[in-house]
Amino acid sequence: MNWLLLILGGIFETAFAMCLGKAKESSGTETYLWYGGFLACLIISMLLLIKATQTLPIGTAYAVWTGIGAVGSVIIGIFIFKEPATFWRIFFLFTLVSSIIGLKYVSS
Incomplete structure (x- = not known):
């Protein structure tokens, strides 16, 4: 279950990076909406990482x-x-990607 939370957290990390890119391309109020999306994705991603590290090795x-x-x-x-x-x-x-898969398989 915690691996699933970790993968979901990584997806939200990707989403906050995308929000930064979209904010850079936009102007006016739309920029602030993208920054709001960035903050929301950042918080969700961090919370999922914290939850996953309760049972998975931090490294x-x-x-x-x-x-x-x-x-x-x-x-x-x-x-x-x-x-x-x-x-x-x-x-x-x-x-x-190969390294990420390898780390998952060598971790208990």
């Missing part, structure tokens, strides 16, 4: 949480913000 949980956020942010960047999807970006994204 593993934090690495998985940030890894999900990093992978998600790159994917959001490619598909929403039209960032380049070069061979090397995809290659290192794959190695990051």
Whole structure:
């Protein structure tokens, strides 16, 4: 159950990164709404991380949480913000995902 909470927390970490990108692209009141989304996602993400670390090792949980956020942010960047999807970006994204999966399997 705590792994599921950790994955959900990582998804919210990706969401707060997306909100920052959208706030940068917007203006006026819309900017403040994106910043509000950022704060909401940040709080939810942190609370889920805190809950998950009650039973998971902190080092593993934090690495998985940030890894999900990093992978998600790159994917959001490619598909929403039209960032380049070069061979090397995809290659290192794959190695990051492999490392996250490896950490999950070697942790009790």
